[in-house]
């Protein structure tokens with residue numbers, strides 16, 4: 458997939474971009490440059506993740522990763538020729554979703570994966586679709602966000618005390634990553650947890666995020682309760698780092714329309730879990 462040669466205006470800044478967006482071409486919040494090393498397979502993900510000195514370096518490397526052929530093909534084909542009609546004239550990010558939020562946050566939200574016309578279009582976690590609208594409105598109500606909407610990189614949105622990542626960083630077909638893809642992407646999350654010793658609470662949106670966090674923690678040598686705690690809404694467990702410091706993990710139903718349109722997850726339920734994270 459070579460991309461769209463024509464230049465199209467960014468929906469927030471109006472600046473012109475190709476799709477997928479080349480690293481370092483000026484996209485707001487792009488963490489990468491042309492010099493950022495690119496992981497081309499699972500082994501390279503493990504090496505480049507472990508070798509990242511800080512969250513910014515990690516984010517840059519994530520945002521240019523090409524280790525999963527099926528997902529690279531999907532994210533770029535959506536960006537070039539599979540766009541939703543209402544976004545047909547917009548440039549598409551077409552790359553893995555970088556983490557978003559407060560780099561010093563003691564609280565981390567772990568989602569499933571970017572949406573094909575959401576993060577894969579806007580370049581920001583949970584941005585550009587109904588799931589993100591639901592989540593950011595709640596983050597604003599509960600004091601974590603300075604505005605209730607996330608339109609796209611460059612809109613002034615800032616989070617305080619919280620940061621957002623995905624378990625799998627590329628949009629998967631039917632929102633279903635394979636077991637191999639989840640395993641290939643896990644070193645990015647593992648290194649993220651290693652680089653954030655001040656983290657005390659993790660909220661997972663859905664069971665895949667829950668499983669990813671527990672798997673990453675085990676690989677890091679953290680103490681994980683046995684039998685493995687089962688995901689559920691408002692279910693909690695506590696992990697311990699090798700130095701004994703605790704990390705609380707809290708489950709929350711995913712903010713996808715499948716849950717929010719049916720009332721399985723209401724704004725009040727999400728607010729309650731978010732408020733509990735500061736305890």
Ligand code: SF4
Pocket residue numbers: 502519522523524525528529553625626627638641642
């Ligand atoms: S899913 Fe993860 S490991 Fe696979 S290409 Fe995307 S960022 Fe890389």
